[in-house]
Amino acid sequence: MTAVQEAQSNREDRYSRLERLLFRLEAQHQCLNWAFREIKDRPGVVFELGLGHGRTYDHLRRHLPEREIFVFDREVDCFPDCTPDADHLMLGKFSDTLPQARARFAGQAILVNSDAGTYDDGYNREVAALVSASLPDLLAPGAIVLSDLPLNLPQARRLPLPATVRSEQFFIYQSP
Numbered sequence: 687m688t689a690v691q692e693a694q695s696n697r698e699d700r701y702s703r704l705e706r707l708l709f710r711l712e713a714q715h716q717c718l719n720w721a722f723r724e725i726k727d728r729p730g731v732v733f734e735l736g737l738g739h740g741r742t743y744d745h746l747r748r749h750l751p752e753r754e755i756f757v758f759d760r761e762v763d764c765f766p767d768c769t770p771d772a773d774h775l776m777l778g779k780f781s782d783t784l785p786q787a788r789a790r791f792a793g794q795a796i797l798v799n800s801d802a803g804t805y806d807d808g809y810n811r812e813v814a815a816l817v818s819a820s821l822p823d824l825l826a827p828g829a830i831v832l833s834d835l836p837l838n839l840p841q842a843r844r845l846p847l848p849a850t851v852r853s854e855q856f857f858i859y860q861s862p
């Protein structure tokens with residue numbers, strides 16, 4: 687284990703799984719609200735990577751009623767009232783839908799919320815690599831990327847989390 691991993695694991699051990707979930711959701715909520723202010727007055731579409739039960743999608747559409755929001759998932763397993771319409775639902779594996787999106791939305795995404803993590807570290811590395819490879823072509827100048835997994839976006843800057851966020855397992859990037 688590297689020194690960084692050890693420090694992280696010691697920190698995580700201080701908190702129960704319940705607290706870590708609470709902090710993660712709190713981070714997501716606060717970072718989304720911060721991002722809404724950041725992208726105000728800047729054109730572009732929004733990507734939600736991971737519809738899940740539709741909770742963050744519901745938050746996005748309530749706060750960004752004028753934006754087109756495209757939602758990616760391999761399945762529809764959300765609250766019925768959180769189902770995106772067919773034109774905005776990119777149904778399929780990210781490995782298929784993200785390359786298709788690169789052709790259609792090059793340089794147009796002003797906000798991406800990537801919420802695709804699981805409890806499986808190996809899978810998380812795989813999905814993070816897939817998302818990292820696809821995003822550079824999709825991002826508009828100055829786009830904000832929020833992610834529950836660390837991404838490899840060499841051209842983007844990693845931004846600090848808002849001071850009130852208690853989780854360190856949440857990531858913000860901004861494209862140049």
Ligand SMILES: C[S@@+](CC[C@H](N)C(=O)[O-])C[C@H]1O[C@@H](n2cnc3c(N)ncnc32)[C@H](O)[C@@H]1O
Nearest residue numbers: 736737738739740741742759760779780801802
């Ligand atoms: C943590 S859940 C998303 C939670 C959701 N944002 C919410 O607030 O309810 C992750 C979602 O990502 C989807 N997902 C994970 N890996 C995927 C892949 N490779 N391709 C497509 N969808 C994937 C899963 O099907 C799952 O619905």
